[in-house]
Amino acid sequence: xxxxxxxxxxxxxxxxxxxxxxxxxxxxxxxxxxxxxxxxxxxxxxxxxxxxxxxxxxxxxxxxxxxxxxxxxxxxxxxxxxxxxxxxxxxxxxxxxxxxxxxxxxxxxxxxxxxxxxxxxxxxxxxxxxxxxxxxxxxxxxxxxxxxxxxxxxxxxxxxxxxxxxxxxxxxxxxxxxxxxxxxxxxxxxxxxxxxxxxxxxxxxxxxxxxxxxxxxxxxxxxxxxxxxxxxxxxxxxxxxxxxxxxxxxxxxxxxxxxxxxxxxxxxxxxxxxxxxxxxxxxxxxxxxxxxxxxxxxxxxxxxxxxxxxxxxxxxxxxxxxxxxxxxxxxxxxxxxxxxxxxxxxxxxxxxxxxxxxxxxxxxxxxxxxxxxxxxxxxxxxxxxxxxxxxxxxxxxxxxxxxxxxxxxxxxxxxxxxxxxxxxxxxxxxxxxxxxxxxxxxxxxxxxxxxxxxxxxxxxxxxxxxxxxxxxxxxxxxxxxxxxxxxxxxxxxxxxxxxxxxxxxxxxxxxxxxxxx
Numbered sequence: 001x002x003x004x005x006x007x008x009x010x011x012x013x014x015x016x017x018x019x020x021x022x023x024x025x026x027x028x029x030x031x032x033x034x035x036x037x038x039x040x041x042x043x044x045x046x047x048x049x050x051x052x053x054x055x056x057x058x059x060x061x062x063x064x065x066x067x068x069x070x071x072x073x074x075x076x077x078x079x080x081x082x083x084x085x086x087x088x089x090x091x092x093x094x095x096x097x098x099x100x101x102x103x104x105x106x107x108x109x110x111x112x113x114x115x116x117x118x119x120x121x122x123x124x125x126x127x128x129x130x131x132x133x134x135x136x137x138x139x140x141x142x143x144x145x146x147x148x149x150x151x152x153x154x155x156x157x158x159x160x161x162x163x164x165x166x167x168x169x170x171x172x173x174x175x176x177x178x179x180x181x182x183x184x185x186x187x188x189x190x191x192x193x194x195x196x197x198x199x200x201x202x203x204x205x206x207x208x209x210x211x212x213x214x215x216x217x218x219x220x221x222x223x224x225x226x227x228x229x230x231x232x233x234x235x236x237x238x239x240x241x242x243x244x245x246x247x248x249x250x251x252x253x254x255x256x257x258x259x260x261x262x263x264x265x266x267x268x269x270x271x272x273x274x275x276x277x278x279x280x281x282x283x284x285x286x287x288x289x290x291x292x293x294x295x296x297x298x299x300x301x302x303x304x305x306x307x308x309x310x311x312x313x314x315x316x317x318x319x320x321x322x323x324x325x326x327x328x329x330x331x332x333x334x335x336x337x338x339x340x341x342x343x344x345x346x347x348x349x350x351x352x353x354x355x356x357x358x359x360x361x362x363x364x365x366x367x368x369x370x371x372x373x374x375x376x377x378x379x380x381x382x383x384x385x386x387x388x389x390x391x392x393x394x395x396x397x398x399x400x401x402x403x404x405x406x407x408x409x410x411x412x413x414x415x416x417x418x419x420x421x422x423x424x425x426x427x428x429x430x431x432x433x434x435x436x437x438x439x440x441x442x443x444x445x446x447x448x449x450x451x452x453x454x455x456x457x458x459x460x461x462x463x464x465x466x467x468x469x470x471x472x473x474x475x476x477x478x479x480x481x482x483x484x485x486x487x488x489x490x491x492x493x494x495x496x497x498x499x500x501x502x503x504x505x506x507x508x509x510x511x512x513x514x515x516x517x
Contacts, residue, residue, distance in 0.1 A: 007121035012427030015500040065097040069104025126301035132158040138270035142277025146189040146196040147173045148182040153237040154293040155199040155227040179204040183211040193357025197223040202244045216256025221280035228292040239496030240293035245474035257396040260447040262290040264426030294424040294498040343374040351395030400448040408445035421467040431501035449482040463488045
């Protein structure tokens with residue numbers, strides 16, 4: 001676990017340590033290369049972690065409470081304050097952990113460890129929020145009522161969060177027997193008129209492919225969260241990667257509209273999820289959110305205010321994105337006086353049919369996964385196939401046109417060299433580019449791709465660098481295909497660890513120092 005503290009805003013982990021606490025010497029040796037010069041280290045050779053545990057008949061996994069005691073002494077945090085936090089957080093396990101905390105605090109005091117001097121920052125209290133918690137809050141903001149999932153790292157903590165707060169949020173959070181059951185339950189809930197969402201990782205998304213095409217064919221709103229991890233197959237479940245770009249863009253047979261969104265930090269994770277629910281229901285189509293282990297299981301201080309008793313709303317200034325007047329309403333509701341007799345798949349100029357759930361009075365809803373007429377009856381006649389294919393094409397065109405009115409890129413800095421990226425590398429890029437004269441274009445919507453906006457922002461740029469966490473350069477390929485622009489330098493990382501700002505900065509400097517051809 002890395003903890004990073006600063007008096008200014010910081011965006012990501014750093015992977016260079018001023019203080020290192022290792023319970024075993026071999027762990028210290030493994031991470032020795034990340035220690036800064038003059039790094040304060042405390043290993044089992046220097047500090048009696050095991051003796052403290054044994055003397056108090058505690059469990060080995062409670063050792064972090066000893067470190068908490070040492071750190072609290074060095075930071076001069078009052079003991080009673082920390083003990084209160086432990087009691088609130090650990091409940092029945094609090095007494096033993098408080099005992100270990102006090103032992104660490106006392107021993108640090110006896111040994112006279114130097115205090116850690118922190119610069120004064122903003123004193124406004126800021127809760128620590130994990131990415132998956134932000135996604136859960138965003139889903140509730142977007143009207144979520146049913147969350148279905150099968151546990152899979154690193155998405156499981158979202159299921160835990162929503163289940164724990166289900167009563168408070170007025171939702172249902174369900175663990176199903178597998179990913180196929182989870183997405184089919186969510187699709188069934190949406191058919192009944194309830195906003196639903198599923199969460200998984202790449203291996204689980206594989207299994208959901210057929211059901212996603214079901215949602216595409218039946219024009220059923222569904223949001224799918226993919227918290228990416230190292231693949232293929234089981235891969236390395238507890239490490240991060242961005243290897244599911246092509247999967248999200250292409251999963252499922254046949255042709256149907258889809259939206260793929262990729263938040264870049266905890267604040268964006270909240271808002272993008274809220275928008276995903278909104279988009280799924282207005283356009284009546286699957287929406288895939290691409291998070292990853294680094295975003296979803298990292299925590300950062302985030303400003304929030306209490307909006308009502310149902311859930312917490314993140315403060316808007318946390319976001320790079322913001323809600324816009326151009327965003328569509330929640331759902332294209334059926335109106336008998338305007339729309340006439342209800343046809344679930346009514347042909348419309350924009351490809352979006354008026355929506356009514358099965359419980360609507362005086363309305364018969366026919367939903368069909370086989371190709372169908374406007375009324376919802378099965379048909380394989382040439383004219384029916386043509387009309388429905390063209391309806392879906394018009395819907396995708398409507399989505400593309402609507403997205404041009406919204407801003408699904410974030411732009412930082414100015415310079416003749418530009419970085420393009422998506423998702424979690426955002427934080428490392430923002431810190432790495434400081435004072436280098438680099439422009440950074442972050443893409444938030446991968447489908448539809450904000451081609452015009454990206455091209456406009458890159459006018460006059462002499463070199464383009466792409467940054468992503470996979471070995472194939474999936475985002476770079478997508479970028480070149482959609483914009484017609486060439487990436488001059490692809491920076492790829494695929495060791496399961498997030499980008500470090502200092503390492504990325506060195507790579508940027510290399511490109512800046514290259515002569516222009």
